[in-house]
Amino acid sequence: MTYPLNSSVKPYLITRRLHPENQETPIQFIKNDKIDHQLFYRRNHFSYPVLSYSNYWLPINGFVTTPRLFSMQDILRFPSKTIKVVLECSGNKRNLFEPKVFGEQWGKGAISQGYWKGVPLRTLLELSGIRKGAIEVVVEGYDFGKRTDLDGIYTYLRSLPIEKALHPDTIIAYEYNDQPIPFKHGHPFRLIVPQWYAMASVKWIKQISVIDSNFTGPFQSIDYVYYPNKDNNKNAFPVTTINVNSTIQSPLDLEVLNTGNHLIKGIAWTGRGVISKVKISTDNGESWANAKVDHQDKIGYGWVSWTYEWSVLEKGEYTIMAKATDSYNRTQPASPFWNRKGYGYNAIDIITVKVE
Template identity: 75%
Template sequence: MSSARYPGAKPSLIVRKLHPENQETPIHFITGDEIDHKMFYRRNHFSYPTLTYSNYWLPINGSVVSPRIFSVQDILKLPSRTITAVLECAGNKRSLFEPKVFGEQWENGGISQGRWKGVPLRTLLELTGIQAGATEVVVEGYDYGKRTDLDNIYTYARSLPLEKALHPDTIIAYAYNDQPIPFKHGYPLRLIVPQWYGMASVKWIKQVSIVDSPFKGPFQSIDYMYYPNKENDNNSFPVTTINVNSTIQRPLNMEVLDTGKHIIKGIAWTGKGFISKVEISTDFGKTWSYANIMNQDQERYRWFSWSYEWVVLEKGDYTIMVKATDSHNQSQPTSPFWNRKGYGYNAITKIKIRIE
């Protein structure tokens, strides 16, 4: 439902699954660059955990010189860092894969962004010290449950290579858009890993452990792996950096428009560098024009808004295509990299329009 056509209407999250809760952002009806927490997409593997702020502590252990337990007040006293960053579910646009793949059938709304404030994970690790030979940092959440493929109970846990964990913009966040992080998005502490897909940004942090061997938890070694073969696990590799991508917000797919002038608008983003150009075709890829990128001087972890003025005088059916390119010369491909679990879809964006 368009709030522009129905002034009293308000967009709402789009339900993909109720238990556990998985809902996507109504990205086509979002007009700003910072998403209110009520419209931020929700991706859960299990039910929400039960936590109390008063009994919350953050242990850092493993291959460290001096294991420590931090209170939230300890963390709030440390020098903070605020970053605006895209968080994108690795399964965003999964519904577009052909042949179809199993999993939550996300359309275009498994993505949101806003301002995160917290303490660099590096700061806490410097206070504990890291032993020689350490290779990864494991972050475990309080959310847990039984997996359908394994006969056991697991907490949600992921690891980062030491280099990524020590990046100054990898933060343990406690605020979102100048307010405490809402419970459904990881309160009181969650990890934010810019440039990587959202599975790395663990919510409701239970503990941080430094290890000297590869972490093999199921959300590291089974899920969030690219499996290019349908029948076996050959040539698999881990999901990490966000692919260059774009979404058309206006007009809507299958919309009917009049002849005349129309503004085509949307967002583009990447996990490497920044968006250097956005190209648009209104004739199914026969010719391409440059869209106007409105905020190229922004922080590199954000999405880039773009627009294009389309003058159409002939009635008929049209396919609009958008292709983003980043500063590392990566462009959206014509066809997606098909993989069995449906991660990282980033093929050229397409919608169909009828002019009457």
């Protein structure tokens, strides 16, 4: 559905599942680089946790010299930083895979971004004294529940390699867009891991543990793993860094247009470096032209907007394609890397329009 520009109707989240709640951002209606929390996509494995904030403490324990227990007030007093970060579900665009794969059938809207404020995880870890030989940092959320593939109750836990945990921009966030993080997005504290798919950005942090081994919980060793083969686990490897990607926001797929001038626009993002160029084809890939890419910061943790002016005088059906390239020379492929659980889709974005 499209809305007239003068309409008072506002976009709303697209529901993929109600229990647990999984909803995606109506990405075609996003006009800027800061998504209001009400339109920020929601990805949950379990029901929302029940928390009490009157006596909130964050433990840092495990392979450390001095286990610590930080109060909310402690964390708010530490030096903070604010960073613009895109969070993309690793299953974003899953419904585009061929052959089809099982899992939440996300369209193109399991992605959002905004400004996160918090304290570097490194600050808390260094105050706890990381012992020599530490390998990973495990972050546990308060959310838990049953899995369909395993017996028992499981809590959402993920680990980071010690180097990623100590990166100065891996933060324990407590604000989003200058307001406390909303409950449905991880209040009071959420881990933010720039450049990695969002499964790493654990919500509702319960505790943080340093370990001297490799973590093997189900959300690390079963889920969020690329399985290239349909029938076996050979050559599997973990999901980590975001692939270079782009999405056409306007026109909409299967939209009917008049002849004349049209502005094709969209977003592009990457987990390594920055976006260096975006190319557009309006003839099903027979020819390509450079889109105009908006200014982006040197860090590249967020998406960038791009536009292309298209003049079309002949009626007919047109296939419009967009492909982004980043500063590491990673370019969107013509076909995605198929994997059994449907992670990391980043093939050239394609829509079809009719001009009449």
